Amino acid sequence: MKRFSAYVIFLLILIVSVTVWMFFVPVPEEVVVTSEDGLVQVEGVTRESQPFTITENSQIGGEMLENIMYHIEPSEIILDVPVAIRLDASGVSGTPALYRYNEDFMMWEQLKTSSLGDGALELAVDVLGTFALGTSSPLADVGGWRFDEIIEMAPEGTVGYEMVTGISQGEGPVIISKHVNETGGCDGRFLVGAQEEFTALTSESNMIEGFEGTSFTLVDMAKWQIHPERGCAEGEDLKPVK
Numbered sequence: 001m002k003r004f005s006a007y008v009i010f011l012l013i014l015i016v017s018v019t020v021w022m023f024f025v026p027v028p029e030e031v032v033v034t035s036e037d038g039l040v041q042v043e044g045v046t047r048e049s050q051p052f053t054i055t056e057n058s059q060i061g062g063e064m065l066e067n068i069m070y071h072i073e074p075s076e077i078i079l080d081v082p083v084a085i086r087l088d089a090s091g092v093s094g095t096p097a098l099y100r101y102n103e104d105f106m107m108w109e110q111l112k113t114s115s116l117g118d119g120a121l122e123l124a125v126d127v128l129g130t131f132a133l134g135t136s137s138p139l140a141d142v143g144g145w146r147f148d149e150i151i152e153m154a155p156e157g158t159v160g161y162e163m164v165t166g167i168s169q170g171e172g173p174v175i176i177s178k179h180v181n182e183t184g185g186c187d188g189r190f191l192v193g194a195q196e197e198f199t200a201l202t203s204e205s206n207m208i209e210g211f212e213g214t215s216f217t218l219v220d221m222a223k224w225q226i227h228p229e230r231g232c233a234e235g236e237d238l239k240p241v242k
Contacts, residue, residue: 039091039133040070044083050074052083052128062172065099065108065134066092072128082124087133090119094135098123101130102176104198105221107166109176110137137175146201146220147182153199153222154238160185160192160225161238168217184240185225186232193225 032043033052042052055071072085089096098121099108113121147163154161163182166174185191200221206213232238 035070037068039068039088040072040131041086042072042083042128043086044079045081046083050077059132060171061132061134063169064137064175065132065173069101069130069132071130075127075129079126079128082126083128084122084124085131086116087113087121088119089121089133092119092133092135096121097134097136099132099134099173099175100125101132102164103129104162104223105164105166105176107164107174107176107219107221108132110134110178146203147222150199150201150220150222151238155197155224155226157193157226157228157231158185158224158238159227159230159232160190162223164221166219166221168219169214174217174219182240184238186238187236188239188241190241191225191227193227195226195228197224197226198222199224 029045029047030043031046031052032041033054034041035054036056040054042054044052046052051073053073055073057069057071059065059067059069061067085098087096087098089098096119098111098113100111101107102109111123111125113123116122147165150163151161161182161184165177165180167177168174183190198221200219203218204215205218206215
């Protein structure tokens, strides 16, 4: 009987504690945050402990990106609920586009957006970070040269990898090809390792189809997932995920 009474008391204390915790923890709320220049807006659900913030920083955008970057926080987490990013791209010449900076590969990737009319763009994301307005780039549709060569350079113990091709012209930004990327691992299974390493191959080319005679810098890069004590099993090679 005493054990039963103690269990009931413990259960009541637990219920009260959870109720008090839920009362004091801020409830997620719908928030709208606008950049200082009024061109970027973030709308979504967040908690007071993880507010949306937009910080503007100058950059040399080159021929494709505008000269302002927008760093949107929180950027270190995957959001539970995607947020909407809206942009006023009416001042962008050419076909407007939105780019996000890929921290791992140190390149810009063009994102797929929806047009709201009058130069306004919108997209939903569950990962924030650094964004920039720009013009749609044909460079995002070309690339992919030396993945076979890079795979031969995989460090010992590699169990997974991601590869991308980036391309730039002159002093312009490096743009990730939308159609040339590869993920793979042991016998075609991507695994997360205990540590990461990177390999990059850079070259110059003026023989890209549709851009003959124009000089470009090509960057093929791999991000390796390494498990030094394990690696792939005997008889398993590194292959793309099918």
